[in-house]
Amino acid sequence: MDLLWSPTDIAFRDEVRNFLDEKLTAELRQSGRLMTSVYSDHEASLTWQRILHDRGWAAPAWPVEYGGCDWSLTQHYVFSRESTLAGAPSLSPMGIRMVAHAIVRFGTKAQKDYFLPRILTGEVFFCQGYSEPEAGSDLAALSMTAVDDGDDLVCTGSKIWTTHAREANWMFALVRTSRGGKKQQGITFVLLEMTSPGVDVRPLVMTSGEEIQNQVFFDEVRVPKSNVVGEIDDGWTVAKYLLEFERGGGASAPALQVMAEEVTAAATAQPGPDGDRLVDDPAFSRKLAEARIRTDVLEVLEYRVLATLADGGHPGSASSMLKILSTELSQTLTELAMEAAGPRGRAYQPHATRPGGPIAQYEPPPDGYVGGEPWQAVAPLRYLNDRAGSIYAGSNEIQRNILAKAALGL
Amino acid sequence: MDFRLSDEQEMLRNGLDKFLATRYGLDRSRAAAKTGAGWQPDMWRAFADDLGILGAALPERVGGSGGGPVEVMVIAESLGHALVVEPYVDTAVVAAGLLLRAGGQAATQVVERIVDGQAVVSLAAAEEQSGDRWLDVATTARRDGTDWVLSGAKMMVLGAPIATHLVITARTDSGVSLFLADVTAVERGLEMHAFRTVDDRRAADLVLDDLRLSDDALLGQEGQAWPSLAQARDEGAAAVCAEAVGAMRRVVADTVEYAKQRHQFGQPIGSFQALQHRMVDMHMELEQSAAAVFLATLNLGADPATRARAVSAAKATIGRAARFVGQNAVQLHGGMGMTEELAIGHYFKRLTAVQYEYGTTDHHVTRYAQLTRR
Numbered sequence: 001m002d003l004l005w006s007p008t009d010i011a012f013r014d015e016v017r018n019f020l021d022e023k024l025t026a027e028l029r030q031s032g033r034l035m036t037s038v039y040s041d042h043e044a045s046l047t048w049q050r051i052l053h054d055r056g057w058a059a060p061a062w063p064v065e066y067g068g069c070d071w072s073l074t075q076h077y078v079f080s081r082e083s084t085l086a087g088a089p090s091l092s093p094m095g096i097r098m099v100a101h102a103i104v105r106f107g108t109k110a111q112k113d114y115f116l117p118r119i120l121t122g123e124v125f126f127c128q129g130y131s132e133p134e135a136g137s138d139l140a141a142l143s144m145t146a147v148d149d150g151d152d153l154v155c156t157g158s159k160i161w162t163t164h165a166r167e168a169n170w171m172f173a174l175v176r177t178s179r180g181g182k183k184q185q186g187i188t189f190v191l192l193e194m195t196s197p198g199v200d201v202r203p204l205v206m207t208s209g210e211e212i213q214n215q216v217f218f219d220e221v222r223v224p225k226s227n228v229v230g231e232i233d234d235g236w237t238v239a240k241y242l243l244e245f246e247r248g249g250g251a252s253a254p255a256l257q258v259m260a261e262e263v264t265a266a267a268t269a270q271p272g273p274d275g276d277r278l279v280d281d282p283a284f285s286r287k288l289a290e291a292r293i294r295t296d297v298l299e300v301l302e303y304r305v306l307a308t309l310a311d312g313g314h315p316g317s318a319s320s321m322l323k324i325l326s327t328e329l330s331q332t333l334t335e336l337a338m339e340a341a342g343p344r345g346r347a348y349q350p351h352a353t354r355p356g357g358p359i360a361q362y363e364p365p366p367d368g369y370v371g372g373e374p375w376q377a378v379a380p381l382r383y384l385n386d387r388a389g390s391i392y393a394g395s396n397e398i399q400r401n402i403l404a405k406a407a408l409g410l
Numbered sequence: 411m412d413f414r415l416s417d418e419q420e421m422l423r424n425g426l427d428k429f430l431a432t433r434y435g436l437d438r439s440r441a442a443a444k445t446g447a448g449w450q451p452d453m454w455r456a457f458a459d460d461l462g463i464l465g466a467a468l469p470e471r472v473g474g475s476g477g478g479p480v481e482v483m484v485i486a487e488s489l490g491h492a493l494v495v496e497p498y499v500d501t502a503v504v505a506a507g508l509l510l511r512a513g514g515q516a517a518t519q520v521v522e523r524i525v526d527g528q529a530v531v532s533l534a535a536a537e538e539q540s541g542d543r544w545l546d547v548a549t550t551a552r553r554d555g556t557d558w559v560l561s562g563a564k565m566m567v568l569g570a571p572i573a574t575h576l577v578i579t580a581r582t583d584s585g586v587s588l589f590l591a592d593v594t595a596v597e598r599g600l601e602m603h604a605f606r607t608v609d610d611r612r613a614a615d616l617v618l619d620d621l622r623l624s625d626d627a628l629l630g631q632e633g634q635a636w637p638s639l640a641q642a643r644d645e646g647a648a649a650v651c652a653e654a655v656g657a658m659r660r661v662v663a664d665t666v667e668y669a670k671q672r673h674q675f676g677q678p679i680g681s682f683q684a685l686q687h688r689m690v691d692m693h694m695e696l697e698q699s700a701a702a703v704f705l706a707t708l709n710l711g712a713d714p715a716t717r718a719r720a721v722s723a724a725k726a727t728i729g730r731a732a733r734f735v736g737q738n739a740v741q742l743h744g745g746m747g748m749t750e751e752l753a754i755g756h757y758f759k760r761l762t763a764v765q766y767e768y769g770t771t772d773h774h775v776t777r778y779a780q781l782t783r784r
Contacts, residue, residue, distance in 0.1 A: 136744055138674040161745050206748050207755040213745070271541040273773050278541075283772045338762075339770065342541045343566040346607045346763050360750075361444040369603045371565060371615045372538075380608045384759070387740050388748050395744065397684060 003300070005074070013078050020086040023051050031354045032087035034378055037385035039212060039356030040089035042167050046122045048089045049096075058120050059096045063104060066116045073310040077302075081254040092164065095119040095126040099172040102189065102238050106230040115170075115191070129159040129173030129192070129216065130239070136161075137398050139174075140183045140236065144218065146175035146190065152222040153177065153190065153232075158215060161392070164357070165201045165214035169194050174235050189235035191227040198222075205360040208384040209350060212357030243394075244319070252326035253299035259333040260292045266340040266375060278340060287339075291332050298325050317406035320399040327389030327396065334379070334386040341379040344372040352377035413704065415484065419477075423484045426461055430492035436753055439495055443610035449496050449572050457496070458527025464502045465525030469510070472518060473525040479710040482645075483652040483703060490656025493756055495611050497530060497569035499653065504646040505531035505577055508588060511638045512629035516590060520575055532573040533642070534564040534616055542769065544579060544639055549618060551580035551587060558589060558628060560599075560621040570614035571604035577629065578618070584633030591623055598622075609763040610756070640714065644721040647768035648706040651728040654764045655703050658696045658735050661757045665689060665739045672744075679742075688738055695731035702727040719781045722774040728764065729771030736761035 005013065031044035039045075052058040060076060062068030071079070091097075100119050103111050118124035135142040144157025155175050162171070171192045178186035194201075198221040203211035230238040264279060267288065272278035279285055302322060305315045315322075338345045351364035352374045370377060390396040404410040415423065434453060442450045458464045467481040468474030475481075482503055489498055506524050509517040509531070523529035540546035549562025560580050570576065576591045591600070599621035604614045630638065666689055669680030679685055706724035709717050736758045740747035747754050765771055 131745070134673070136674060141674070205750040207750060207759060209750075213749070271539060271543070271546075273541075273543070273770075273776060275540075275543060275546055281772075283776060338766075339772070343536050343766065346566065346609070346766060347613065348606045348608045363445070365603065365605065369605075369615075371603060371605065380762075383762070384608070385748075387737065387758075388745070390741055391744050391748065395741075397682075400684070 003303070005078070009072075009074050009078060012075050013082060016079055016082045017086075019055060019057075020082060020088065023055075024048075024086055024088055028089055029087040032089045034352075034354040034374055035089070036208060036210065036350070036353050036355045036378055036381035037212070037388075038090065039092070039163065041354045041356060042164065044089045044354065045091055046125075049091050049122050052091075053120055053122075058091070059100065061097070062100060062116075066100075066104060066112070067120050073306050077251050077306055080251040084251075084254040084258060087258075092125065094128050094163070094168075094172075095124065098128065098242055099126050099191075102172070102229050102242050105241060106189075106238050108226070110226065111191070111229065124170050125164075125168045126170045126172055127162050127165045127168035127194070129162060129171045131161045132158060133160050133215075137395055139239075140187070142174055142176060142187065144173070144175045146177045146188060146223070148177070149222075151225055153188070153225060153228070155190070155192070155218045155221045155223055158217050160204075160213075160215045162201075162214045162216050163212060165194070165216050166203065166211075171216070172229070174239055177233050184236040186233050187235040187239070188232050189229045189238040190223050191229060192221065192223050196221045196223070203357075203360075206385065207387075208355070208381045209348070209359045209362055210355045210357045210381075210385070211360050212355075251302060252322070252330070253295060253302050256295045256298065256326065256329055256333060259330065259337070260288070260295050262375065263288060263291075263333060263336045263340055266337060269373075270340050270342055278342075284336075284339065287332075288336055291329065291336060294325070294329050294332075298322075298329060301325070317403050320394075320402045320406075323393065324390075324396045324399050324403075330389055331386050334383040337375070337379040338383045341372075341376040344376040345379050345383075347371050347377065348380070349377035350381060353381055355381065415480070419480060419484055422463070422466060422481065423488060426463060426485060426488045427491070429456070429461055430488060430494070434492050434494060436493060436756060439493070440610060440750075440756065443495050443606065443612075447572070448604075448606070448612040453494075454496050454530070455527050457498070458525070463498070464527055467502070468506055468521065468525055472510070472521045479645075479648065479707045482649050483707045486649045486652035487656035487659075487703075490653030490760075491660050493657060493660075493753070493760060495609075497532070497572070497611070499646055499649040500533065500569045501529070501531050501573075503649045504533055504642045505575075507642050507645050508533065508577055508629065508638055509590070511641070512588065514626065514629070516626045517629055520590065523574075529574045530569060530572055531575040531577060532567050532569040534567045534570065534576050534578045535639070536566050537563060538565055542766075542773065544643065545586065545636060547579050547581045547586050549578070549580045551582050551589060554622070556625045558623045558625070560589060560618045560623065562618050564616040564618070566613055567616055568607070568611060568613050570602060570616065571612040576616075579635065579639070582632055586635045586639070587632050588629040588635045588638070589623055589627045590629055591621065591627065596621065607763065609760045637714070641717075643768055644706075644717055645710060647721050647725045647774075648703070648710055650764055650767050651699070651706055651724045652703045654728045654732050654761060655696070655699050657757050657760055657764075658699060658731065661735055661739045661754065661761070662689070662692050662696050664752075664754055664757075665692065665742050668743055668746075685742060688742065692735045692738055695734050699728050699731040715781060719778060722769075722778040722781065725769055725774040726771055726778060729774065732761040732764045733771075 060069040132142050146153040146155045177188040198219040200217040202215045204213045267279035270278045272281035350359045352370040463485050465474030467477040470476045509521045535544040551558050551560050578589045601617035602614045672679050702724040706721045709720035
C-alpha cells in the first residue's frame with residue numbers, strides 16, 4: 001500500500017506538463033485564473049478545446065475508436081489534475097463528458113457518425129435540457145410533451161437552468177412521450193437543434209449578474225425520430241446512465257488545492273485585523289488550515305474511488321459523498337477568499353474577471369479602472385456563483401437521501 | 411425593564427413601513443442602482459420631507475426630532491426589510507454623529523442640511539494598506555498658510571459618488587484628524603473612481619492629490635479623532651445590525667412561504683423534516699439577532715468599553731446569523747435563489763455585505779474576547 005505514482009505515471013505527468021507549458025498561452029491561463037464559476041468564458045474554452053483536439057486529448061475518456069485515449073484511470077486523473085494546476089480553461093461538460101457517452105452507448109451508427117466528430121471539434125455545442133420549472137430535484141416529474149406525428153416528435157413545454165443555451169446549437173433533452181404508469185416511464189431522450197422553429201431562449205440573470213443560465217421555451221418544435229437516443233419511452237435509462245458521468249469519478253481535489261493556494265497567497269498579501277498579514281491571524285489561519293485539511297483528505301478519498309474504478313468496481317453512493325464534500329468545501333474556500341479580499345470584496349467589478357457569460361445591466365468604467373487586484377474582483381462573483389454547487393446535479397439534500405438509503409440502508 | 415416602543419416610535423415605524431411597502435419597489439430601486447443614478451433622489455427627498463426620518467434621531471437644535479439610538483434601530487430595521495440602498499446609516503447615523511460631536515459652525519450647518527435632505531455625507535476612512543482598520547491612516551494633512559492640504563488615497567468609500575460632502579480621516583503630527591470637504595466646491599485635488607457594490611450601492615476609490623481645504627475644514631481637535639471615530643463605528647455597526655434583522659425577517663418569511671408552495675415528489679418541500687429543521691434554525695438565528703440588536707442599541711450611550719462589548723456581541727451574532735440565514739435561504743429556494751428573479755437573491759447579497767461592514771464577524775469576536783479577558 002502506498003500513495004506514490006508509478007514511474008510510468010510520472011513519465012506521463014511530465015509529458016502532460018510539457019504539453020501544457022508549450023500550448024497553454026498566457027491569455028488562456030488568464031482565462032482560467034480569472035474564472036468566476038465552474039464555467040470558463042466560452043471563447044477561451046473553445047480555443048483550448050481545439051488545441052487539445054489537435055493533440056488528440058479533447059475527449060480522453062471516449063473509446064479510442066471515436067477519438068478517445070487509451071489511458072489508465074490514473075492517467076485520466078493525472079491529466080485532469082495537471083490541467084487544473086496549470087490554470088487551463090475548463091471544457092464544457094455537456095458535449096464531451098455527457099451526451100457523447102449516451103450516444104456511444106445508446107446511439108445509432110448515423111448519430112455516432114454525425115455527432116461525435118463534431119462534438120470533438122466544437123462544431124456541435126450541446127446544452128442540457130433536463131430540469132423544468134416544476135421538475136428540479138424531482139426530475140422524473142418532467143412534463144414537456146412530445147407528440148408522435150409520423151417521422152417527428154412535436155415538442156411543447158419549457159426547460160430551465162439550461163447552461164449556455166444561447167451559445168449552444170444543439171440540446172439533449174428529456175421529454176414526455178407517454179403518461180400513465182410510473183413517472184420514470186414514458187420519458188424519451190432526444191437531440192434537438194436549437195435553431196428549430198418554435199425554440200425561444202430567455203436568459204436568467206444570476207446574482208453575480210451573469211447570464212449563463214436560461215429558460216428555454218418550446219412551441220411545437222419538430223424533432224425527427226432519427227434524433228431519439230435509445231428507445232422512445234425509455235429515456236430514463238439513458239438519463240440514469242448519464243447521471244453517473246455528471247456526479248461520479250471526478251477529480252475535484254486539484255481545483256480545490258488551487259483555490260486553497262490562491263487563498264493562502266491572498267491572505268499573505270492582505271492586512272489582517274491587527275495590521276500584520278491576514279495569514280498570521282489566528283482566527284483566519286485556523287479556518288484556512290481546516291479547509292486545507294479537508295482538501296488533502298478529499299484527494300485521498302478520490303484516489304480510493306479511482307482505485308475502485310480501476311479494479312472494475314463501481315463507485316456507488318461514494319459519488320454522492322464526493323459531490324457533497326467537494327461542493328461544500330469549495331463553498332468554504334470561496335468564502336475564505338471573500339474574507340481575504342477584505343473591504344474590496346464588496347466591489348462589483350466583473351470587467352476585471354472572465355465570467356462564463358455576458359453581464360446584464362453593467363457598464364464598465366470608461367477608463368477601465370479596477371480597484372485592487374483582479375482576484376479581489378473575482379472573489380465575490382465566485383462566492384455568489386458557487387452557492388449553486390450544493391443545488392445543481394442533484395441538491396446536496398438529495399445526495400444525503402441517496403446516502404441514507406444506499407450507504408446506511410435506512 | 412421595558413422593550414416596548416413609545417407611541418411616537420410606533421408611529422414612526424408604521425408610517426415608514428407603509429411608505430416603503432407602497433412606494434419603494436425592489437425593481438425600481440435595482441434599476442436605479444444598476445443603470446440609473448445609483449440611487450433614487452426622490453425617495454431621499456421623501457425620507458426628509460414626508461417621513462422626517464433623516465432627522466428623527468438627531469437633536470432639535472439642528473432641526474431634528476430629538477430621538478436617539480432606538481429611533482435609529484426602528485428606522486434601520488424598516489429600511490433593511492425593504493432593502494433600501496440609499497445611504498441612511500452612512501449619512502444620518504455615522505457622518506451626522508461625527509459632525510455633531512465635532513461641533514463648530516461648518517459641521518453644524520452640514521448636519522442641518524442632512525436633516526432636510528440636502529446633504530449626503532460619506533466617511534472616507536479605509537485605505538489599501540489598512541484594510542478595515544480606521545486607525546491605520548497613511549493619508550496626511552499639512553498646513554499651508556491657513557489652509558489644510560490633504561494627500562493620500564482612500565478605498566471603498568460608500569456613497570461617495572452621490573455624496574455632497576466627505577468626512578476624510580488624515581494624519582497630522584499630532585495624530586488622526588477628521589476633515590470636512592464640500593465635494594461640490596472642490597475644483598482640483600480630488601480624483602474619484604466610482605463603482606457599484608455587490609449589494610447594489612455606490613462606492614468609490616479616492617485619490618487626494620494635494621486637496622486644498624480651508625481652515626475650518628478640521629473637525630474637532632487636531633489629532634484627537636479616534637474616540638469619536640470609534641463611537642461612529644459602533645453606532646454604524648449597531649444600525650447595520652438592525653438593518654440586517656429587517657432583511658432577515660423578510661428572508662425567513664419568504665423562505666417558509668416558498669417551502670409551503672413549492673411541490674416536489676408530490677408534496678410541499680416544507681413537509682420534509684430535514685428542511686423544517688433548517689428553517690427552524692434560521693428562525694432561531696433571527697430571534698437571537700433581534701435580541702442582540704437590543705443589546706447593542708440600549709448600550710450605545712454607555713461607557714466606551716461597555717458599549718464596545720455590547721456592539722461586538724451583537725455584530726458577531728448578526729454576522730453568524732446573516733451568513734446562515736442568507737446561505738440557507740438560497741439553498742432552500744434552489745436554482746431560483748441563485749437568480750435576480752426573486753427578492754431572495756438581492757437580500758442574500760445584502761446579507762453577505764453586512765458580514766463585512768463596520769468590522770467583520772471575526773473582528774468582533776476577537777474584540778469581544780479582548781474586552782472580556784481578565
